[in-house]
Each structure stands twice: as C-alpha cells, then as structure tokens.
Amino acid sequence: MEKTYEIRPDQSIELLKELHILTRDQKLNQDSRRKLKQIYHLANFIEPIIQKYENKPFTLIDHGAGKSYLGFILYDLIIKNTLGKIIGVEINEKLVKKSNQLMQKFRFSNMSFMSQDIDSSNETIKNAEIVTALHACDTATDDAIDFALQKNADWIVVIPCCQAEVYQHLKKNKSNNLNHHLVELYRHGIHSREFGSMLTNVLRCLKLEYYGFKVSVTELVGWEHSMKNEIIIAENIRQKKVSAGARIEKLLADFDLLALKSRFLDI
Template identity: 55%
Template sequence: MSKQAPSAPGRDKRRGKPADAAGAANATGHADTAPQAHEIRPGQSIELLKELHILTRDGKLNQDSRRKLKQVYHLYQFIEPLLQEVLATHPDVSLVDHGAGKSYLGFILYDLFFKALAGTPRIYGIETREELVRKSEELAARLGFGGMSFLNLSVADSISSPSLPERIDVVTALHACDTATDDAIHFALAKQAKFIVLVPCCQAEVASVLNRNKGKSLANSLTEIWRHPLHTREFGSQVTNVLRCLQLEAHGYKVSVTELVGWEHSMKNELIIAQYRDLPRRRPAERLQEVLRTLGLEEMGTRFFAPQAA
C-alpha cells in the first residue's frame, strides 16, 4: 500500500477541513494512526514493516494494513510452535512457502524466528510472478536476510527443482491459486515434510466434475446436495478440503482444521494443519476411495491419491 500524496497547503473546500488532515486519510476514509504497543510483536523490525508497506514511512497503520498485519501475526501464532518443535530436533530448520506473492509471511517468519537461529536455517519462497520474486530478492538483500531464497517456479515444477533440498521441514501454502494447493500437498509428501500448513483456495475443480457427472448420478438421492449450481460450488469446495484431509491422513499425518480469526472478509478462511505422525493409513485410505466412488469423483483419484499398498 503506498502513501497518499500530501495535499496542497490550505483548506479542503469540500469538507471545510485543513488540507493536511484530509490528506492523512486513506482511500477508504480512515486516517492513518500510530500502531498501539500490542499491535507489533516484540523484536519485529519496524524497517521491515515499512518495506512491506504495512507501516507508512512515518510509522503509521491504516485500516487495511492493520488487518493484514493482524492476519499474518495470527498465522505466525500457529506456525511458530511447529518451528520450535522442528528446532528441538535440529538447527537447520527449513520452510517452503508456496504461492508466496510478496512474501509477507516469509519475511515476518524470518524476522521473528529464523534470523536469530544458529546453523543454516532457510526459507524458500515459491512464486510464478517473476517481478515479485525479483522484488523479494532485492528486499532480502537490503535487510541482510541471507537465509531467504526466492524461486520463480510453479508449485508443480518445484517438486523436481534441483534448487530445493530433498527434505523440507515445514510447507505452507496460503491461498495458492488454481490447483496449487493440491500441488503443495504433493510437494510436501514428496519432501517428507514434518508439518504442512494450508489455507486452501480455488476449489472449483471438484465442483466442475460434480456438475459434469450430475446426470450419471441422478438415481442417487445424495445428488440433491449439489443439484443446484450454488450448492454445487459450495459443496464442491467443502468436499475438496475433506478429500485433502483424508489424503494427508492416508499418508500418516495427523490433521486439524480450524477457522482463521480476522479473515472474516474472505470466504477462504479455513486453516488445515497436518503433522506427520506415521499414523495408520489403511482406514483413511479406504475412506478416501469410498468418498470418491460415492460422489462419482473416481477420475480425481490421481489428484487425491493414497499410498500404494505394499
């Protein structure tokens, strides 16, 4: 978010207010204000928040940036204990953030957790937009965040990229678009990730298959659940995340699902956290196949796959 250009000296004729006061308000009509002490975590670099345009150059927040900071900190509260658990086993903690965008989460994780670690901890940001990768690289260099790398790759291509290690401790994918959330799950499974943190997005693929196969399933009364287009979209989104959870459980992960606080403005506010515990796989694998068959989604078995039986 860029600062609003200052108004010319004098008065705002439309409102009868001093022009400098009118210029301090952002586009939504809410004035920039100094952050309260509780709004910025201890040890957080103020310069980083300015570089990310969360704080204005004079150190203030507006309504949008205050909400963004709250969201990132809320995610940090979930991720930091996972990083601590990895750190208890080895110092070279590694995290891959898929669909990194401007890397708000990656930079704040590095600033608050990674930069103080011994060893060679690493954060990798995966992003398809080259200009965002370049800007993130430049910012990391300016801040001296030597343990951050940014790769101009799709999530699918990152699975086989030689620029990434064979194993990764933590994988995140927050609102990764198109099929990228599922590709991130496949990446995490291939990299034997200990923890996976997902905020799913773009769940239209299952809904499309449900709609296409609707005529074949009319004899099944369950079809009423997705007979109407609105219900098809909503049910498809719900089923997608159920299938993702079953897939993770079928690979030995313990899965928890919760709602992100402070993300009420977004329909995509579901948080899935998976921890590898080498749990029994047979029952969730059977359930996964059963759901696919019951809903006529067998063709999606390659996306939502269980391990091959030994």
C-alpha cells in the first residue's frame, strides 16, 4: 500500500476524501500530493500568525477560494481550536455551493462561503484580520490586497498566480522603447511574461510597504511542485512608508507603465 505519511495524525481522513485529496482507499495521487504539500507549507506560514490571536476572535478571509482546500484544511488543523472564523470568497457559484455542503456535513460552524467577486465582498464583509489568496488569478491577487488594505487587516498572505496586466503593458509599449536599455530585460516573449510577473510582485510589495506593512517574500515549496511559488507575507505594522510610493512611481516611469499608477498606488 502507498505510504500516507504526509497525512497528519490529527487530520480528518473523511474530509481529505471529500476534498478528493485522498482516494476512497486512502491513497494520494501525484496531483493531490502536490496540492497537499502546498497547503501544508502554507498552513505552516499561517499557523504562527493565527497563534498570535490566542483567545481573541479573528476573521480570516480566503479570496479566490476555489474548492477551498486551504480553508478546509486550515479549519480542520488549526482554526477549529480557536475563536477564529473563516470566510471563503469565490466567484464561481458551483464551487461555493459544494463548499457550503461540505462545511455543513462536517459541522464546521465558524466557516462560511460567499459567492461574490473580491471587489464587491468589500461591502458585505465587515472586518478581516487575516487575508489570504492562494493562486487567485491575475489581478484577483491585487483585489485581495486592496480588500485587505481597505479593511486595515493585520496580516496579508498571498501566493500570486499568473499575471497578465503588467505583461500586456510591457508588450504593448515595447516597440516605442526599443532603444531603452531596460527593454533588454523583456525583449523576448518569455522574458516579458516572467519579468512582468516579477515586476508586478515587486510593485505589490512596495504598495504594501507604502500602506504601512512589513513585507517578507519567500518560496512556498520547491519549484518542482509549482511554478507559482512566491509567497508574500505582510504584517501591518501601521507605519506608512512614503518613500515606497516614490519608488513605485519611479519604477512605473522607468518601464513606461505610468498607466498603471492607480493599480499600484491607490486602494
């Protein structure tokens, strides 16, 4: 029989089966092993954050929740023993319906799901102490960041997904800037995409600093498990860094991206 050593002793096997992470005979396939590994790594980053709340209530908002692997596993491993609650926000109604059924089946009383886009959830959700977004597509990561900034959240943990917006602007403006030495960084298509993603994440980090957060960036799991592997963890130390705003503007100007100024400076 295949080893199941990745499953933690205090973990609900039934839940993992319902999430299709485990097969009926409790096996992991390659895909689910990868998913589980990512979620465990992420849970390891989030657990010390949750512990800071000790006996205090808190709300964790998981944006772009998808099938809510992260939410369910976090709830089962950590949140059920705290005064915290978790709300998954997901635009796809079918996924939300399934997650609601699962949540009821397991009687996870401090868990709920909303079928909404991130932007409009800002009106429905009152407060958020912790905001997560795992592989929320393209600018959904930016929406999650803006949501957290508007809620004055204590912590933001995002693992960005594919990024198209900056890439599209770089590509569009490339021919006008061919003689600029910085174009060498993204002259080739593959470099444009990679550089676009990297620049986006750099600008996101600066934006978080600008709005008073201390930022750390690291990798979630080895690159062999996912290409979208960068994790940005931001703690709200409530010290706005005005200089970060100037650096955002300078970068945008250098790369002919000032059209995106409101994306990276406003909330």
